[in-house]
């Protein structure tokens with residue numbers, strides 16, 4: 001916990017806050033050296049005889065509750081043995097506690113057609129939009145088809161973006177990771193997804209860029225990532241967790 005987020009109290013030997021003790025905040029007290037003195041205590045409660053200053057960092061309102069963010073994961077491949085679905089599940093496994101990854105299915109969405117949209121839109125459109133709206137963040141996990149976005153995922157992006165002015169994507173922090181057995185790791189699809197997200201006002205994590213080439217051998221039959229790729233996936237999802245924390249609720 002950074003000291004800027006801590007408050008310091010005088011405690012009695014039982015760890016109770018003294019009634020008359022002033023609340024000491026960093027930089028606002030004659031005891032300005034206290035935070036330095038306390039450095040290394042690592043948040044532990046220290047019980048000392050009365051008269052000795054004991055410090056117990058208290059989380060302020062902004063850090064007291066650690067929120068769990070729901071992430072809507074859109075997978076660009078429909079096939080059962082999809083490498084990208086394995087990748088999405090591996091990321092869900094590796095995700096820190098602050099993220100809950102949920103795959104939102106895109107395969108049943110009718111091709112987007114403005115004529116059938118509106119108040120009597122297909123139930124699949126409504127279900128999909130509701131799931132996106134309920135999520136705090138977005139994660140795109142996709143192959144590339146012909147150097148671009150696979151049609152089911154592009155269709156899902158179009159469905160989620162409408163009706164005009166009611167996009168379910170707007171303002172939600174996102175990230176893109178692509179995987180392909182080929183050498184380029186789905187670069188074309190990755191950047192076409194990014195192009196759509198610029199228009200849809202989705203703040204996308206820039207680094208690390210994630211194009212997994214040679215992906216046919218990166219996961220075993222059960223979807224477990226190889227030791228070689230696992231550290232990168234861990235770094236990706238951990239960095240993304242920080243990105244979500246910084247940008248969720250920013251609309």
Ligand SMILES: Cc1cc2nc3c(=O)[nH]c(=O)nc-3n(C[C@H](O)[C@H](O)[C@H](O)COP(=O)(O)O)c2cc1C
Pocket residue numbers: 077078079081082083084085142143144145146147148179180181182183184185186
């Ligand atoms: C219609 C189609 C187009 C494809 N185009 C590309 C491509 O442009 N670049 C590429 O690396 N792989 C391409 N592939 C191969 C896919 O990357 C490969 O099938 C991959 O396994 C699909 O991802 P998945 O395993 O998650 O289903 C294409 C596959 C299909 C079916």
